[in-house]
Amino acid sequence: MSKKKFSIKIKKPKKSLMCPVGYHVVKAHPRVCKNGTKTWVDEHIRKNRAKYRMFLSENLNYLYWNNKITFKKLNAIKGFPGYHELDSIISFWTTYWFGKYKVKIDPLLVKTIIAIESSFNPKADPKSAKSSAYGLMQVVNKTRNDLRNPKEKSVSPDFLSVTRKDLEDPVLNIAVGVRWLRVKYFAYKRKKGNHTYNMVKGYYSFNKSGDEYAKKVFDLYNKSK
Numbered sequence: 162m163s164k165k166k167f168s169i170k171i172k173k174p175k176k177s178l179m180c181p182v183g184y185h186v187v188k189a190h191p192r193v194c195k196n197g198t199k200t201w202v203d204e205h206i207r208k209n210r211a212k213y214r215m216f217l218s219e220n221l222n223y224l225y226w227n228n229k230i231t232f233k234k235l236n237a238i239k240g241f242p243g244y245h246e247l248d249s250i251i252s253f254w255t256t257y258w259f260g261k262y263k264v265k266i267d268p269l270l271v272k273t274i275i276a277i278e279s280s281f282n283p284k285a286d287p288k289s290a291k292s293s294a295y296g297l298m299q300v301v302n303k304t305r306n307d308l309r310n311p312k313e314k315s316v317s318p319d320f321l322s323v324t325r326k327d328l329e330d331p332v333l334n335i336a337v338g339v340r341w342l343r344v345k346y347f348a349y350k351r352k353k354g355n356h357t358y359n360m361v362k363g364y365y366s367f368n369k370s371g372d373e374y375a376k377k378v379f380d381l382y383n384k385s386k
Contacts, residue, residue, distance in 0.1 A: 166242045167282045171250070171331055179223035180206045186219045213311050216321040221336045225253055232256075235269050238276040239384040247272065247281075247297075250332055254339040258319075264346065266357065271339060273382040274298065274364065277374075283331055296328040298338025308340060315344050 180186055184206050193199055209215060232252035237243040252268040259266050278299040279285035285296060293302040302325070307313050309322035321340055327333045345363035350356050358375055359367075365374035 164241050164280055167280070169244065169246055169281065169283050169331060171246055173226050174219075174222050177204050178219060179226065180219050181223055182214060182216055182220045184208050184220075185217055211311075213320055214318055215309070216319060216336075216340075218323050218327045218330075218333055221321075221323070221333055222330075224257065225250065225332050225336070228253055230256070232268075235272055236385050238273055239381060241276050241281060244272075244281050247275070247331060247335070250335050251275075251339075254336050258339050258343045259346075262343075264343075266342070266346075266360075267382075269385060270357070270361070270378070270382050271335070271342070273378055273385060274338070274342075274361065275335075276381065277378055283334070284329055293325075295325055296334040297331060298334055298341075300328055300334060300337050300341070304341050305337070308337065308344075315348055 178186055187205050187207050230253065232249045234245055235248040235251065237245075248268070251271050255266050255268045255271055275281060275297050278294075279297050281297065283297055285299065286294075292299075294300065305323060305325070308316055309320055310316065311320060319340070321337060323333055323337055328337065342360055342364055346356060346360040349359035349363050349367065352359055358379070361378050362371040362375040365371045
């Protein structure tokens with residue numbers, strides 16, 4: 162029997178609200194000059210001052226909505242509706258974050274993680290009251306904080322900053338979730354065992370509960386191929 166089907170809204174932002182990496186959008190706002198004169202600042206794009214590379218929500222949306230790649234339709238995850246509106250988003254971010262390192266991660270595996278984490282509910286709250294997890298890939302506050310912290314060597318060179326509200330957008334949630342998977346992939350690459358398995362295990366917890374989680378993900382993944 163299929164699971165409940167959630168409504169997933171994927172909306173392209175206005176061009177003025179997107180910009181390339183290295184820049185940020187300054188929203189229209191009132192400004193008071195030193196002499197007391199009130200003026201209005203129009204929406205515009207400005208170059209970042211930080212020396213390190215930071216991906217903001219406007220950059221992530223720009224990358225996805227301006228890509229020209231055509232991706233194949235992914236299988237439905239066994240027991241769930243197809244949710245094919247997410248397929249190109251999943252495939253894009255899997256390719257973008259892992260491709261330049263020549264690491265091949267099957268987008269269907271990421272889709273399986275989404276099924277396990279949130280059952281495809283874009284506004285899924287954490288299963289535990291102690292958790293801050295949110296959205297499709299159940300991104301927690303610590304993950305967001307680590308991804309934007311230039312002192313986190315495991316995140317370099319691609320830092321990322323989004324708000325919790327941003328996580329309701331499937332494009333942004335999956336961008337963050339897959340970026341965190343890349344952190345886990347390289348963090349556990351030197352450990353024994355399959356690198357991809359260790360990545361999935363680490364996405365949850367690198368202990369016994371992480372093993373149980375990874376086995377659950379791979380079992381559903383193999384059934385969905």
